[in-house]
Amino acid sequence: MARPRRSEGVRERLLEEGVASLVRHGYHGTGLQEVLERAAVPKGSFYHYFRSKEDFAAEAIRRYASCLADELSAAVEGASDPLVGLRRFFRAQVTELASAGYVGGCLVANLGAELEENDACRDVLRSSLLAYRDGLRAALDACRERGLLRDDLPARDMADLLVAAWEGAVIRSKIERSPRPMRQCLAQLLDGYFRP
Numbered sequence: 001m002a003r004p005r006r007s008e009g010v011r012e013r014l015l016e017e018g019v020a021s022l023v024r025h026g027y028h029g030t031g032l033q034e035v036l037e038r039a040a041v042p043k044g045s046f047y048h049y050f051r052s053k054e055d056f057a058a059e060a061i062r063r064y065a066s067c068l069a070d071e072l073s074a075a076v077e078g079a080s081d082p083l084v085g086l087r088r089f090f091r092a093q094v095t096e097l098a099s100a101g102y103v104g105g106c107l108v109a110n111l112g113a114e115l116e117e118n119d120a121c122r123d124v125l126r127s128s129l130l131a132y133r134d135g136l137r138a139a140l141d142a143c144r145e146r147g148l149l150r151d152d153l154p155a156r157d158m159a160d161l162l163v164a165a166w167e168g169a170v171i172r173s174k175i176e177r178s179p180r181p182m183r184q185c186l187a188q189l190l191d192g193y194f195r196p
């Protein structure tokens with residue numbers, strides 16, 4: 001759901017269009033020709049920047065994960081407290097998926113199921129998911145330090161649960177074409193189970 005900022009560089013334009021296409025169409029549904037056309041890049045230039053479609057997808061996943069981490073950090077750092085920041089971050093994700101007509105969602109989760117036998121991409125997906133979990137863990141730790149969340153559960157366990165529940169809620173929201181599962185997930189965890 002995170003989007004990189006527009007850049008004038010060819011490689012960056014390719015990655016930006018790649019992330020958008022991978023989120024919307026998945027790995028197998030993403031055609032390099034369409035990405036090249038949308039990025040206004042000649043076909044021969046692609047292999048100057050990427051060895052293969054697999055290499056391109058791995059870089060796009062890294063870009064997506066980096067943008068998502070930036071969005072999480074900005075939401076938490078710009079808030080009156082870290083719990084408000086977490087809520088703001090997740091509400092933005094709900095709004096973005098709803099605005100896209102419930103098409104897309106989390107690139108890492110979407111490709112995780114599709115590329116389970118692709119070792120190179122699976123490794124990048126795994127490290128991206130762990131980095132996302134660790135970003136949430138840091139925010140949850142900050143909440144715990146302020147007494148906003150329970151302190152009898154390790155923040156890492158809370159972050160693991162939040163990621164698993166959230167990704168499941170995103171899938172349900174896509175199926176149901178409704179923000180309700182995502183909102184319910186946040187209410188039950190951030191305003192329920194995680195509270196002191």
